[in-house]
Amino acid sequence: MTPQTTAQNPNTSGSKLSSEETKAIVNRVSFVGIAGNIILSAFKLFAGIIGHSGAMVSDAVHSLSDVFATFIALIGVRLSQHGADKEHPYGHERLECVASLILGGILLITGAGIGISGMEKIFSGNISGLEVPGAIALAAAIVSIVVKEAMFWYTRWYALKINSSAFMADAWHHRSDAFSSIGSLIGIVGARLGFPILDPIASVIICIFILKVAIDIFRDAIRKMTDSSCDDQFEEQMRRFILAQDGVLGIDLLRTRMFGTKVYADVEIAADGNRTLNEVHDVAEHVHDGLEEHFPDLKHVMVHVNPYQKET
Structure with missing residues (x-):
């Protein structure tokens, strides 16, 4: 057991x-x-x-x-x-x-x-x-x-x-x-x-x-x-939450690590590259604040924005 x-x-x-x-x-x-x-x-x-x-x-x-x-x-x-x-x-x-x-x-x-x-x-x-x-x-x-x-x-x-x-x-x-x-x-x-x-x-x-x-x-x-990652279920919940936010067109990277009982995460989201810096910054802030509010064990998340590129 x-x-x-x-x-x-x-x-x-x-x-x-x-x-x-x-x-x-x-x-x-x-x-x-x-x-x-x-x-x-x-x-x-x-x-x-x-x-x-x-x-x-x-x-x-x-x-x-x-x-x-x-x-x-x-x-x-x-x-x-x-x-x-x-x-x-x-x-x-x-x-x-x-x-x-x-x-x-x-x-x-x-x-x-x-x-x-x-x-x-x-x-x-x-x-x-x-x-x-x-x-x-x-x-x-x-x-x-x-x-x-x-x-x-x-x-x-x-x-x-x-x-x-x-x-x-x-x-x-x-x-x-x-x-x-x-x-x-x-x-x-x-x-x-x-x-x-x-x-x-x-x-x-x-x-x-x-x-x-x-x-x-x-x-x-x-x-x-030892900075082990969270389980697949937790990361999948994070993915679904991020993709549901306005302005997010995709996720290029998601990494998590345990720090004691808390979680740290690094996220790279894709957004419209034609929008202004202030606009994409607002998208990143919205994702950041939403994640830390929705996931109580998430102590800090770093959100980076990449220009969205369509797959060819």
């Missing part, structure tokens, strides 16, 4: 949020993520220790990593909202990509640690000595699945609303925790049915899910930091 990213599908709804609205959303989502994970981590750690479940303790550690992940997402989003300055004339949007890379690193380390712990128990040669998890560990796994899936949809909804790759990565961190809890549930149920080895096996399965999400987050962040 691959995280849905805002980079592949830039916002074309035409709706823009004010900086105050964005800040309010960032603060709200961060508070819910941090408070929810602290409470859930404490409950799962308590249940894992009291219920003698290594899988649940691993799950608790994963939830605790979500707290740090949300802090990093919050910092990344806030820094990316800083305007352009002398040292960063194109803005700070790529700082969100840096935050996503850090989040991916946290997931990678967390998943590897959980997997190593599970493998050590499996190959310890003392499977019969593993304790059977208690009912409280079973209840904690069910509660965790419900809560973390709800947090995933909540964070994902707002990540799409403000077009934040850092919060989208954080949302998938929540879902990876829900997957962890599903693995914990299977391991705990199996151990209680007389197969104690299923508890550490569940830890290894959890590790695989976490590592998969971490790799997907890394790939998306790197894509945004």
Whole structure:
């Protein structure tokens, strides 16, 4: 399963949020993520220790990593909202990509640690000595699945609303925790049915899910930091919009590139070469302003005008 990213599908709804609205959303989502994970981590750690479940303790550690992940997402989003300055004339949007890379690193380390712990128990040669998890560990796994899936949809909804790759990565961190809890549930149920080895096996399965999400987050962040073009659908929407503007007789060139969560574009339009400079300049300005208004993720577009030449 691959995280849905805002980079592949830039916002074309035409709706823009004010900086105050964005800040309010960032603060709200961060508070819910941090408070929810602290409470859930404490409950799962308590249940894992009291219920003698290594899988649940691993799950608790994963939830605790979500707290740090949300802090990093919050910092990344806030820094990316800083305007352009002398040292960063194109803005700070790529700082969100840096935050996503850090989040991916946290997931990678967390998943590897959980997997190593599970493998050590499996190959310890003392499977019969593993304790059977208690009912409280079973209840904690069910509660965790419900809560973390709800947090995933909540964070994902707002990540799409403000077009934040850092919060989208954080949302998938929540879902990876829900997957962890599903693995914990299977391991705990199996151990209680007389197969104690299923508890550490569940830890290894959890590790695989976490590592998969971490790799997907890394790939998306790197894509945004290397000036990759937008997808064909987005560029085709731009083409249709440009060709619908008065005075535009054709498109000679259209290039797009991702800059963090924003898009830059270079456009060469064809116009009537017999019109005055002021007239074709007005056409270019109309195309420029219309694009930036119609495509909220388009931070800047450079429009160049060529004289129209009929194909022979």
